[in-house]
Amino acid sequence: MKKVLTLMLAVFTLLAFTAGCGTNTTDASKTAETAPQAKAEKVRIALVLPATVDDLAWCQSMVEGLKAVQKTMGEDKVEVVTSEKLGSAVDAGAAIRQYATQGYDIIIAHGSQYQSVLMDIAKDFPKTTFAYGSGFETAPNIFAYDPQAQDGGYLLGMLAAMTTKSGIVGIVGPVESGDAVKFNSGVQQGVAKGKADVKTRIAYTGSFNDIVGAGNLAKTQMSAGADILTGSSQQAVGAMRAVAENKGKYWLSTDMDQSSVAPDTVLAAQAYNWEKVVTKIIDLRKQGILGGQHLTLTFADGTIELKYNEKLADKIPAEAKAAVEQAKQDIISGKLKVELPKK
């Protein structure tokens, strides 16, 4: 029996040991909680991402936006923490609640699938600001942001139609829903406007993150004649890389400017300026507005930008660029409204 006791003792020591570690961390987080009250002007932002911080698309664009906010406002004024790969809303919910408990001021849940989770949690933390997107439904302390992806898609579509030599523009879509549909519909309308006899061909991989599948779909698009391609979500970089293999084939990127990875392939990009969006949320919060607004990202306020790849500027005909710029002004002035598909 003596040995049993020795063993039990060992187990308890181990438990006490691990528990000790835990207590330490809790202490640390408690000090962190009291810190902002001492230095009230510091904004603490938590970011929850469905995919990885380096997806070169939706998630990374927000990460870069927050970095820009930190740079502009000062590292000591803005604290940013991130949790990634929370594709499941259950895990995301735990992360969001934990951040809220730890006293973060603004919690950005960067995915449309987080809407229900936020509605559930936000009630329990009335002093915290929550934001999510794409979406429209808000609450007193929830902002919904909503990129008008169709506007950028429209401009890129026009550009593609007036630049293509084969007369075929190919789209490598993920799953036919949400922002992808908005974007694709914009491209389609833009192509039709740009040049009447240019065709848009839309195909979907059925997955948000299968880059190999997207690459293969892009190859099929090209072998069927497309010479300018575009597509959205995490999987799109796979398609872009496949396009980069071929001379004379070009890519139009969305969410963020992807030309850093394929400088000889990306003609232009629709890029979201999350810095402005987040700065607006911070400002509203300072004015005491914790949520309740549906923030659209548009060309008008510069939260969507059209970026050209300088290196490939000569590949775009001058009249195409002029027409696109004109259309952009028309969108900003409200003269041109890009329609959304209504089923």
Added chain:
Amino acid sequence: MSSRSRGVFIQIVVLLAALVGALLIGAVFLILAKSDPLKAYGVMFTGPISDKFGITETLVRTVPLLLVGLGIVISFRSGIINIGAEGQILAGAIGAAAVAVSLPDMPAVLLLPLVFLAGGLSGAVWGGIAGWLKARLAVNEILSTVMLNQIALQLYLFLIRGPLIDPKEVSYGTGVPQTASIPQQIWLSRLIPGTRLHSGLIFALLLAVLVYFFLWRTSIGYRMRAVGAGPEAARYAGIKVEWYLILAMALAGGMAGLAGAVEVTGVHHRAIEGISAGYGFSGIVAALFGRLHPLGTIPAAVLFGALLLGADMMQRAVNIPAAMVMVIQGLVVLFVVSSDYFLKNPSFLTHLKAKIFGQKVDGEGGK
């Protein structure tokens, strides 16, 4: 100490040793990732049990793990390997949500059972397909369930972005793939206010007991286990093996379908993208940890729920890439499953018992 409780004690000791082994290897990767293993593990183990938040969140994960695990117990005990729980959860979720949103004015006493029935049936049909394919056409169930997972995923996405999409998503033009919110009267009540722990936990626990009685106290359950133990012998004994294979898969699918229905009514209040959240796979692990016993699956599901949550909390506490979570889970599974070897090795067990309880073990009476 009775020999039975001594056996359980030995089992726990060996499992703990396996866990420690996994964590030691995991520590190497944590050091590679430039973080402090002690701090990381401290969070992983104490996070899920240190406060109300951790405990309730653990139990939120326990519910679907347990339900899926029960289905796995039924199918594995009947000699069928069901890898299709992911697809069956989706089938259950969409079936439950579809019924719920189409009958918004029905009182909860009628609607809730109907919604659960719809979820269970949808899952049962989806699982039953694989069972039927195996029983009638000899299609291997590993093959068919893997394929059916992919098919279910695409059909699910099609339904939540097409026919069943929230009409508001269409009118606002956001088009997010999710169904409308289900009627509020059938939202499962929260057991502790301010947390997500819902009454689905009680439902799952009751079901675990029910499955136990079903498998060990009814003649149908007995026959299913007989089929699992040896289909040829069962056939000689006059059992209609084919029929019980289909039944086993339908029941397994039904359990996973109920998990889907519980996630819809208890957690998300609608059918959303990614609702199965890998429970279809983790549930298999939970069932095997629970030694394929319905009641053993209960603590296993709690343990695995805590592991899922703790590893996830670790990501935030010590700032390591999310991939580390998977590394540790994988190592734990590999070590724990390997530890079985020592538990089945009589000479090792005798040796260990002698070490722990002293030399006179063999002479002691049983009780």
Added chain:
Amino acid sequence: MEGVMNSAIIISILATGIRLATPYLLAALGEMFTQRSGVYNLGVEGIMMMGAFAGFFATLHLGSPLLGIIASLIIGALMGLLMALVSVTFKAEQGISGIGLYMFGWGLSGLLYRLYVGGITSIDGLKEVKIPLLSNIPFLGPIFFNQNILVYTALALVPLSGFILYKTSWGLNVRAVGNKPEAADTLGVNVVRIRYECLIVGSMLAGLAGAFLTIGQANMYADNITAGRGFIAIALVYFGRWSPWGILLGSLLFSMADSFQSMVQVLGINFPYELAVILPYVVTIVALAISFGRVWAPAALGKPFQRGTRG
């Protein structure tokens, strides 16, 4: 819509189908050896991810896709060794060991990528190699003889595997170990050793299948790059009834269906794309259900070997 199926389009569908079949073929042939020896390895997906990462990483830093191939083979072998240790030496339940290996491989590949690469980075992968003369054959040339070296490797492995399995003494031992390990043991065959060898060879091929994704197709790496292909490969082993030619047939059928549905979508033929995407899966199930009847599996599949006990 301009749905004329001209010969260029048909060539494209078939050539793409061959390319898409390659990772399935490699991984499934590997899994075939593993299962023939009586072990089913559900961790193929995780091994593929590790192989994909290793191939990518070596190519990125050493500048040669061939070294990437070697790296993926080595990493594959190590993963196979791990699986063998757990499932053969420790006799762990094989299904769950495989799931553990899958999680471990997924996590580790993602972790290493983040720690040592980070961010989307592209590499120069394998190029198509035109086989002289043969690639000029009309129609067949562009389909079969203008592919990269791993495609040829995979195709060549089909008859080679058949030869090894049915015509060599090692192959005979493998089949004996998978069917009647006790009998094989009595005849002096080292069951454990054969199973180790099969797991290692099988996992090397899975690693190679992963490398094909990064250095033969995507020319980059991203988290979860295999996207379920490893599980499909396992299913194809069953579909192919544990024979190399059956696996070739299954891989081609599956991939041709996939390639066909892509083209159908691209050509704008009005067809809900979800149905198109699930087509390959449905085709596989239906083909299996209607054509074969009872499948033949290695008798000892899934059963750990214990000397001196039966069954």
